[in-house]
Amino acid sequence: MATAPALPGGFELPLEPRLPRLGSVDAVGLEERALALSRRSIKKGAKVFALDLAIRAMDLTTLEGADTPGKVGALATKGVRPDPSDPGVPSVAAICVYPNLVPAALARTRGTGVKVASVATAFPSGQAPLEVKLEEVRAVVAMGAHEVDMVIDRGAFLSGRYAQVYDEVVRAREVCAGKAHLKVILETGELGTYDNVRRAALLAIAGGADFIKTSTGKAATNATLPVALCMLETIRDVYEDTGRVVGMKVAGGIRQAKQAVQYLVQVHETLGVAWLTPDRYRIGASSLLNDILMQLRKERTGRYQNPDYFTVD
Amino acid sequence: MTETKTPARGADRAPIPASWDYAPAPEARDIVKIADRYGLFIGGKLVEPLSRQRYTTLDPSREEPLAEIAQAGKADVAKAVRAARDAYTKTWSKLRPSERAKYLFRIARILQERSRELAVLESLNGGKPIRESRDVDLPLAAAHFFYYAGWADKLEYAFPGRTPRPIGVAGQIIPWNFPLLMLAWKIAPALAAGNTVVLKPAETTPLTALVFCDVVRQAELPPGVVNVVTGDGRTGAELVASDGVDKIAFTGSTEVGKAIQRAVAGSGKRLTLELGGKAANIVFDDAPLDQAVEGIVNGIYFNQGHVCCAGSRLFVQESIADAVITKLKRRMSTLRVGDPLDKNTDVGAINSKTQLDKIRALVESGVAEGAEIYQPPCRLPERGYWFAPTVFTNVAQSYRIAQEEIFGPVLSVLTFRTPEEAVEKANNTPYGLSAGVWTEKGSRILAMAARLRAGVVWANTYNRFDPASPFGGYKESGFGREGGLHGLEPYLRLEPR
Numbered sequence: 001m002a003t004a005p006a007l008p009g010g011f012e013l014p015l016e017p018r019l020p021r022l023g024s025v026d027a028v029g030l031e032e033r034a035l036a037l038s039r040r041s042i043k044k045g046a047k048v049f050a051l052d053l054a055i056r057a058m059d060l061t062t063l064e065g066a067d068t069p070g071k072v073g074a075l076a077t078k079g080v081r082p083d084p085s086d087p088g089v090p091s092v093a094a095i096c097v098y099p100n101l102v103p104a105a106l107a108r109t110r111g112t113g114v115k116v117a118s119v120a121t122a123f124p125s126g127q128a129p130l131e132v133k134l135e136e137v138r139a140v141v142a143m144g145a146h147e148v149d150m151v152i153d154r155g156a157f158l159s160g161r162y163a164q165v166y167d168e169v170v171r172a173r174e175v176c177a178g179k180a181h182l183k184v185i186l187e188t189g190e191l192g193t194y195d196n197v198r199r200a201a202l203l204a205i206a207g208g209a210d211f212i213k214t215s216t217g218k219a220a221t222n223a224t225l226p227v228a229l230c231m232l233e234t235i236r237d238v239y240e241d242t243g244r245v246v247g248m249k250v251a252g253g254i255r256q257a258k259q260a261v262q263y264l265v266q267v268h269e270t271l272g273v274a275w276l277t278p279d280r281y282r283i284g285a286s287s288l289l290n291d292i293l294m295q296l297r298k299e300r301t302g303r304y305q306n307p308d309y310f311t312v313d
Numbered sequence: 314m315t316e317t318k319t320p321a322r323g324a325d326r327a328p329i330p331a332s333w334d335y336a337p338a339p340e341a342r343d344i345v346k347i348a349d350r351y352g353l354f355i356g357g358k359l360v361e362p363l364s365r366q367r368y369t370t371l372d373p374s375r376e377e378p379l380a381e382i383a384q385a386g387k388a389d390v391a392k393a394v395r396a397a398r399d400a401y402t403k404t405w406s407k408l409r410p411s412e413r414a415k416y417l418f419r420i421a422r423i424l425q426e427r428s429r430e431l432a433v434l435e436s437l438n439g440g441k442p443i444r445e446s447r448d449v450d451l452p453l454a455a456a457h458f459f460y461y462a463g464w465a466d467k468l469e470y471a472f473p474g475r476t477p478r479p480i481g482v483a484g485q486i487i488p489w490n491f492p493l494l495m496l497a498w499k500i501a502p503a504l505a506a507g508n509t510v511v512l513k514p515a516e517t518t519p520l521t522a523l524v525f526c527d528v529v530r531q532a533e534l535p536p537g538v539v540n541v542v543t544g545d546g547r548t549g550a551e552l553v554a555s556d557g558v559d560k561i562a563f564t565g566s567t568e569v570g571k572a573i574q575r576a577v578a579g580s581g582k583r584l585t586l587e588l589g590g591k592a593a594n595i596v597f598d599d600a601p602l603d604q605a606v607e608g609i610v611n612g613i614y615f616n617q618g619h620v621c622c623a624g625s626r627l628f629v630q631e632s633i634a635d636a637v638i639t640k641l642k643r644r645m646s647t648l649r650v651g652d653p654l655d656k657n658t659d660v661g662a663i664n665s666k667t668q669l670d671k672i673r674a675l676v677e678s679g680v681a682e683g684a685e686i687y688q689p690p691c692r693l694p695e696r697g698y699w700f701a702p703t704v705f706t707n708v709a710q711s712y713r714i715a716q717e718e719i720f721g722p723v724l725s726v727l728t729f730r731t732p733e734e735a736v737e738k739a740n741n742t743p744y745g746l747s748a749g750v751w752t753e754k755g756s757r758i759l760a761m762a763a764r765l766r767a768g769v770v771w772a773n774t775y776n777r778f779d780p781a782s783p784f785g786g787y788k789e790s791g792f793g794r795e796g797g798l799h800g801l802e803p804y805l806r807l808e809p810r
Contacts, residue, residue, distance in 0.1 A: 024753050026773050029604030039444070041338035041656040049333055056327065233603045240639070268333055269647050277327045 022202055023237065025194035025230055034225040037269055038262045047261065048299050051292050052090060054260040055082060057278040059117055059249065061096040061286050063217060069104035071313075072097055075286075076108035078313045083293050086300070092289070093278040094147055098123075099136060102143040117147035117183070121172060124187070124216035126151040130168060137175045147181045148172070149249075151216060154190045157200055165200070169207025183211035183249055183282075186231075189221030194230045201234040211247035211282065222252020228263060232270040239271075248275070251284030257295040260288060335649075338656040340443045345434045347520065350381035353389055353543065354526040356396035357536025363388040368545070370519055373440040374653050374662035374697040382519050385542040387551050390511070393540040394557035397482040397509040400537030405509050406479060408535075410466035417462030417504060419532040424455040424497075427528065431521055435493055436653040438520040440662030440698070441616050443654050453778055454497035457796075460780035461505035464801060468506065471798055475807040479507030480583060481559035483804065484552040486573075487522075488565045489515035489664050490619040490720075495564055496522055498795045500539060506804035508560070509538045513552055515565075516545040517665045550576070558582060562803065564621075567718075567744075567789050585793025585803045587621065587785055589718040590746030592767065593739030594624030594775060597732075598633045600751035604773070606640045609724070612749060612775035614648060614660055614702050618722040619668070621790075622747035624775050626715060628735050631728040638706060638726060645702050646689040660722060663698040672700050672721035679705050679714035684725070710738060718744070732757065736764045745787030749775045768794070 042050055060079040062072060076095045083089040094115035095105045105116040118140040122128035137148055150172050156164040169184055176182045184204035188197050204212050212231055214223040228250050235246045250263050260283055267275050275281050290310045298304050350367065352359040364386030369378045385393070405413070424431065431454075432446040441450075468477040483503045487495035492514060503510050514522035522541050529539050542548055546569070553561055553576050560583040563573050567588040577584050594612050596605050612624025629637045653661035663669045680686055684705040693699040700721055708715050708725040715725045729735040739748060748767040750758050762770040768786045771777060778784070783799035785791060793803045 024599070024601045026601040026604035028774060029601065029607055033604070033607050039448075039656075040335065042335060043338050044336040046334060046336040049330075053330075273330050273332055276333060277329050279327050 023198060025198050027194055027226075030194055030230055031226045034229045034266070037229070037266050038225055040262075040265045042261050042265065048296065050261045050264050051257055051296050051299075053264060053276060054257070054283055054292055055092055055289065056090045057281050057283055058092040058289060059094045059096040059251070059282050059284040060092045060289060061217070061251070061284050063096070063098060063119060063123075067098060067101055069101065072101045072104040073108050074313045076105050076114070078289070078311065080109060080112045080114050082289055083296070086297070089293065089296065093282055096149065096284060099140045099143070102140055102145050106144050115146040116144070117149055118143075118145040119149045119151075119216075121150040121168070123149070123151050123185075124218035126153045127155060130171065133168070134171055134175055137172050141176060141180050145180055147183060148176055149183045149185055149213060151185045151187060152200060152204065154187055157191070157196070157203075162199070162203060166203045166207045169204050169209060173208035181210040182208065183213045183247075184209035185213045185216055185251075187216055187219055188214050188223075188227045188231075189219040194226065197227055197230050198234050201231050202238070205234070205238050205244070205246050209246060211249050213249035213251055213282075213284070215252035217252035217284065219252070223250040223254060223263075225262060225266065229266055229270065232267060236271055245280065247280040247282065249282035249284055254283055254285045255287050255291065257288070257292045260285075260292065335657050337652070339652065340433055340436075340447075340654045340656055342433055342437065342654060344430045345437065347380050347434070351383060351519070351523045351543070353383050353385055353393065354523070354529075354539070354541040355389075355393045355537075356399075356540070357530070357534075359526065362386065363392070368516075370438060370517065372437050372697075373517070373664055374694070376697050379438060379520065382543050384544040385548045385551070390542055390548060390551040390555055391557070393511045393542050394482060394484070394552075394555045396537040397511050397540050398557050400535055401479075401481055401509040404535040405538050406507055410468065410507070413504060413507065414462045414465035416532055416534050417458050417465060417501060420528060420534070421455045421458035421462060423528045423531050424451065424458060428452070428455065431493060431524060433654065434524060435521050436661065439489060439492060439518045440653050440664050441619075442658040442661040443656060444658065445616060450491055450494045453780070454494045457494075457497040457501045457780045461501035461801075464798075465505040468801065468805065471801060472805070472807050474810055476810050477506070477801075477805040477807055480804060480806055481508060482557055483508045483510045483560045483562060484555065484558040485510055485512045486549045486552065486561070486563045486565065487512065487514055488621075489518040490616060490621070492518040493521040493525065496525060498564075498800075499562055502795070502800045503562075503804045504538065506801055508804050511540045511542060511552060511558070513542050513544065513549050519543040553577060560584070560803070562793070563587070570791060583803065585785075585795075586791035587793070587795060588746075588789060588791040589720075589744055590621045590623070590786065590790050591626060591716070591718050591742045591744045592622055592624050592747040592749070593626045593628050593735075593742075593765070594749035595628045595729075595735050595739060595751065595761065596630065596633070596637060597750075597752040597754070597757065598630040599753045600633075601753065601773070602633070602637060602640060605751040606637065606644050608749060608751060608773070608775040609637075609641055610644055610648070613724040614722050615776050617660055617663055617700070619664055619720055620776065622769060622776065622784075623720075624747075624749050625719060625724060626739075627724055627726045628729050628739060629726060630735075631730055634726075634728050641704065642687055642689070645687075645704065648689065648691070648702050650691045650699070650701065651694060660702055663700050663721065666698055668720065669698040669700060672719055672723060675714055675717060675719045675721075676703060676723055679708070679712060679723075679725070682709075682712045682714070684708045684712055684714060710741065716742070732761065736761065740764075740766045743789040746785075746790035747771070
């Protein structure tokens, strides 16, 4: 078994007998808290702050079989300058694509500060031999991706082979070390319980994840407010026990500005303003960007504009 | 705000904002029309008090007057009781039960329709956050009427083998912490069972009860079935002493409850009392900690701690005490204290000057006795009655703050080592209204629930209410149950068939 770079307090090997004691989650209480936080009323200046942050923290994403260099180029251009009519609108954090599209994304973002993230490790299922998965990570890092979004092997996790899940994260981390940030996708929609979400999050963090991420966007259930809250609370526990900072990424199904604000309120009231930065928080999305631009323009002009005034990329 | 201990891996390139302040989000108060002065609601009409006395009711968050309220005297109470008796004998007891149900369903629906207006008024007059009056008080009040409306024509099924008959006129005295909800808890079962009522709202929070009179009018309830007499404790005493009343139902302090019990002794009047509490909220080492902390916060800071079943004594297993207290303090720092009408407010104003003084005195005693006090940094408004969320650690069982009901946002934390000790300490109080148990272990929940001397035991949750669930106390927390099937019994004579 590989050794880990950093462990939450009291987290020693072997993992299996320890895992059930790593804290539990009460589903009813968690969902109630998430619901209560989603009802915060965020208006005016506070809303503009949140929308601006949501853009700066956005991984603008396209993950389709039909993706082409042309499509990715257009998306990357939009990510660099989301609203050409308003120079006050910031760039997104990163463009998130499949491995083959990394060069196309890099070509349009070079020198802009916008990063390129690539999914890897047999995304979205993770059901491939470890060597194949690691080779994919090596390839995207070699192509110049700044960030790697890997998936955990849910099959291994759900059959109780936690050490395997952990090992894979450690190995991917070794490949990325010093060259790319590692985001670990838990695919929470397939984990079944919040206890499992917490365990998977701890495994990923122990294995060396820079970020933990909710979903691939390809499962029936993607990011939800309670799942995200559960992960944030796990990050908080690790931080308070060890001082280790882990970032959070929500992805899948976040299409409206209002949802983005709800996710940011969660972060704010769970981890504080220290996590309100793209270095620690990301929102993976595609159509969300235009809804935010529309809301921002409404805040600026007092009127909603026809959607045709916002580019479809 | 969380301080950064170590930077994220790699250089931080984006700045961390200093703060994210939410802009004010006040609920509009113009939906509420408050009259300058109110009379008494007797026989279906708002009438001038024969006493000719009035007092001023306040917005406790601003210390501003809202309206002039009638102080009902002996003659007023007698008149209201007569109106209730008339309505009982002439109309209400003669109606078919399904007709009674129809009126209750109407009231429930009107409460839903007017819920925003009533929620705003509840927050204005009582100081509670609009988030709570909107999401808890109003939905539950309507739910109580719906629930008991359903029972009105099914009483014989509710009590098999016996013939249920109404009692007559019920005198009902309610507290200021959940004015409209307590009104619903009282009036809905009484009317469903076929009684008529004279209700006395709390002195400081009469306004929603007075608007409820308009709801009653809108529902075309026969005149005199519901009567409302406002005033202070003297009005309540007149109602308790009134010969025409067959039953007294009281929710409030244990001190007043005892006085009422003495007053009705030997009179033949039926009595139910729902009094104070000093509930134990017990957290075991295997509990889901973040949710337990939410439960602790909800247990004691909900409605500024003005809750008889508030989880005011936290018992936490010693092995996790530090972790729980750290999490609790951090969570307290995110509580938003302020304008009750702001939709983001978590903790509102203290209901009255009297209550604020009482909270202050008890908190001072806690400090003097040697407990360690913590209050999160928060800026309290200058005007109005305010008290910051407070937690005491290093509390001994013998301190006043561990014994007496504070009825404010003040939590006392004690520790225990074994389930045995938790039960013993939790039960070591004159009260017995409610308790909470936090553990992942189902068998332990059941074992604790069986041994805790409390009317309600919540498991992995706190302050959760449902009209179908009976509520009431052991020992000095009172007797009789409200809610559920049990809540009908105090309003019925159950004769052998």
